[in-house]
Amino acid sequence: MIKVSGLTNDYGARRAIQNLSFDAQQGEIVGFIGPNGAGKTTTMRILTGYMPPTDGEAIVAGYDVVEESLEVRKRVGYLPETVPLYTDMVVFDYLKFMGELRKIPNVDSRVDEVLDMVGLFERANGYIGNLSKGMRQRVGLAQALLHRPEVLILDEPTIGLDPGQVVEVRELIREIGKERTVLLSTHILNEAQNICDRVLIINKGRIVAEDTTENLQARLIGAERVIIRVRGEADELAKTVKLVKGVQGVETREDGSVEFEFASGKDLRPEVAKQVINSGYELIELRPLGMSLEEIFLELTGSDTEKK
Amino acid sequence: MRNIWTIAKREYDNYFNSPLAYVVAFSIFLPIGIYFSLIMFVSSQQAMQGGPAPASAPINWLFVFLMIFLSPALTMRLVSDEARMGTLELLLTAPIRDFELVAGKWLGAFLFVFSLIAVTLVFPIIINNYVSPGIDWMVVISSYIGVILICGALLALGTGISAIFTNQFAAFFVTLGLFFFLWFMVSLPASYLPQGGDVLNYLSLSTHFSQSMNNGTINLGDIVYYLSLIALGLFAGTTAVEIRRWR
Numbered sequence: 021m022i023k024v025s026g027l028t029n030d031y032g033a034r035r036a037i038q039n040l041s042f043d044a045q046q047g048e049i050v051g052f053i054g055p056n057g058a059g060k061t062t063t064m065r066i067l068t069g070y071m072p073p074t075d076g077e078a079i080v081a082g083y084d085v086v087e088e089s090l091e092v093r094k095r096v097g098y099l100p101e102t103v104p105l106y107t108d109m110v111v112f113d114y115l116k117f118m119g120e121l122r123k124i125p126n127v128d129s130r131v132d133e134v135l136d137m138v139g140l141f142e143r144a145n146g147y148i149g150n151l152s153k154g155m156r157q158r159v160g161l162a163q164a165l166l167h168r169p170e171v172l173i174l175d176e177p178t179i180g181l182d183p184g185q186v187v188e189v190r191e192l193i194r195e196i197g198k199e200r201t202v203l204l205s206t207h208i209l210n211e212a213q214n215i216c217d218r219v220l221i222i223n224k225g226r227i228v229a230e231d232t233t234e235n236l237q238a239r240l241i242g243a244e245r246v247i248i249r250v251r252g253e254a255d256e257l258a259k260t261v262k263l264v265k266g267v268q269g270v271e272t273r274e275d276g277s278v279e280f281e282f283a284s285g286k287d288l289r290p291e292v293a294k295q296v297i298n299s300g301y302e303l304i305e306l307r308p309l310g311m312s313l314e315e316i317f318l319e320l321t322g323s324d325t326e327k328k
Numbered sequence: 329m330r331n332i333w334t335i336a337k338r339e340y341d342n343y344f345n346s347p348l349a350y351v352v353a354f355s356i357f358l359p360i361g362i363y364f365s366l367i368m369f370v371s372s373q374q375a376m377q378g379g380p381a382p383a384s385a386p387i388n389w390l391f392v393f394l395m396i397f398l399s400p401a402l403t404m405r406l407v408s409d410e411a412r413m414g415t416l417e418l419l420l421t422a423p424i425r426d427f428e429l430v431a432g433k434w435l436g437a438f439l440f441v442f443s444l445i446a447v448t449l450v451f452p453i454i455i456n457n458y459v460s461p462g463i464d465w466m467v468v469i470s471s472y473i474g475v476i477l478i479c480g481a482l483l484a485l486g487t488g489i490s491a492i493f494t495n496q497f498a499a500f501f502v503t504l505g506l507f508f509f510l511w512f513m514v515s516l517p518a519s520y521l522p523q524g525g526d527v528l529n530y531l532s533l534s535t536h537f538s539q540s541m542n543n544g545t546i547n548l549g550d551i552v553y554y555l556s557l558i559a560l561g562l563f564a565g566t567t568a569v570e571i572r573r574w575r
Contacts, residue, residue: 031575070420071573104414108345120334121422163418238373 021046021171021201022067026078029062036062037225039297040076044218046170049197051216051233052205057206059225060205061101064173067203068098094122097169101176101205103160107149111140111159114148115166133160139188153180161189165196173194174204178211190215245269246289249277249305250296260299264291276312278307331428332435339406339436351408352398352446356391368458381459384452385542391448392478392537395441396511399479402440402480403486405496406433407565411572412494420573423539430565434487434558445472456532467544474541477554478533479534484561491568497567507533 027040037059044050052060066073067080069089077083081095106114112131119127128203138158139269143151148159157180177193178186193202194215205213212219213233223227250257254272261280262270266288270280282288289306296303343349365389371382407430410416420562452468469501488505493499515532518525536550 065417068416070421090423090425093421096421098418098421100414100417102414103419105413107414108342116337118418119336121331121419121424123330208370 021048021051021081024063024067025077027063027066027078028074029059029061029066029071030074039157040222040227042230043219044201044203046201047197047199048218049193049202049216050205051212051219052203052222053207053212053219054205055207058222060222061175062100062223064175064203065170067092068096068173069093070098076091076327083203086218090211091267094169097164097167097172099160099164099174099177100318101179102155105156105159106146108146109148110144111135111148111151112144113145114159115162118163119166120153122166122201130166134165137165137192137282138239150305154182154185155225157181158185158189161192170200172200172202172204174202174253176203176206178206178208186211211238215308242289244283245279245309246271246292247277247279247305247307247309248292248296248303250303252301257265257296258302260296260301261292264288277305309322329344329428331424332432334425335397335429335432336342336380336435336439339433340439342436343440344404348401349440352401355395355398356444357447359394360387360390360451363387364454368455379434381463382455382495384455384468385471387451388449391445391530394473395479396533398508399441399506400486400500400507402437403483403489403490403503404435404500406487407442407491407569408493408496408499412496415438416572420569425565426569426573427562428503430487430491430569431443434484434562437481437483437487441483442476445475464544470544470546471542472476472549473546474537477541477551478537481533481554481557481561484558484565488561488564488568491572519550 022042022044025041028038029036031307032088040059041065042050044293045071052063064087068076069085069092072086080092083091083095085092107115111137115131115134116127119131122128132141132144135144138161140155140158143155148156151159157177161174161177174193178189181189190211192265193204196202197215197217197289218235219229219231219233220227248257248261254276257280258270258272260280261267261278262264266286268282270278272278280292289308289309293303293306342429347384356403366388367382371379374380407416420426449472452463452465456463486499488498489503489506490496493502510533512533512534515529515535520530529575530553536553540547540550
């Protein structure tokens, strides 16, 4: 559905993306992860036909983004990062306008349908300017879904939403991703882990890693880190934890808890818990310490600088 | 074509939500209304001494003259503001051609001005009721064709300039400057030049209107002149939008 090879783009002298290659199949949700300025938005703009690449080729829904831009644009739904909307328009009228540009038959009923999907049915007659940021985000999403696109490209789709809405929107994306291709960018690893089948990590215009989120984490750290907290002294606790076979890297933390790790795939939490309770401690907390995107980044870019 | 219409319709509706459009309409109708009253008053005074009957041509001339100054305000934000707000990104990723976008914007502005022009039809109708045996409607029609063409040309140039800029005020002043030049300045040196004066006169916005169509003479050359300006404006706008994609 999406096939990108050797994509390169320059803004004047600055190279935004360099020799990017990846693909996405139908029914797949691909996450695009990277820090600000990594080239996520640039790549998405090229794939949506907004701007042509300096070099390389991108095929979306079977059409070339440069040669057959109009055909691509008919088949792509796009939610830009800043969700640009006409604030002086009524929600319904705006969606109807976008629907007419996309020549949707029975546009009125389709707009109602999409408004219902994103949970904005009650606000259909309100001005976009009076909506909260989260609601505007959903208007943008509605606009991207209107024409039942084969490919959905979402730039930071859950940014600015409240936790309840985040869950709803993720659910919606997962639902859509069953039949269509979704490419979304995010900087929340948890989000990528939750909804994406596959993740592309992009940094300074290059793809630095590409895998499922689980594999990525496992590959990068090779171990799972866990945090444990009890009533009592951390130093004493650390000694007890060390007694369990297979536990490594035991460290006491400033807040009085203890951190330790074990090889991934070999969950030692039950053994550690047993050991701690048998030693007479009152166990308060035992939770895995997932690696944050920032840490993965430091890991990836750190090894990058070492090579240099 | 349907895309042009969809965009034009939104733009047309948008004018009625915008205070600026009402300010422009007010700034046109107030002076024209006063001018019309004066014409009627003076004519009625002079009618006793066999003076000329009132005509609608001066009113149409004033309408066009005011549009030189006011139409830049109608076109300045057409494309530039979309670029500033970022909404251009969604239009440029919708399945419409860049030309359709620019032409739709122009048509929306044109339809709004067309509505204003339609309102001024009350003046010849009133005059017709006072003058015996009525006014020469062919002259009125010719004058109105001229008004429509020159407004179309002004708005097309304004739309084109709006597509070049991201700041609407920059677009406003450049458009105003261009119109000022084309209306007042371009033919000024014509009488001093030994040669080439005709070319300068041909380029002038006002000669094609004031001295021909507004007096009931329709020349192919005048029509071609205005249609060329419309094409030029739309072409410049389309090119500017295409260049935006590459930047």
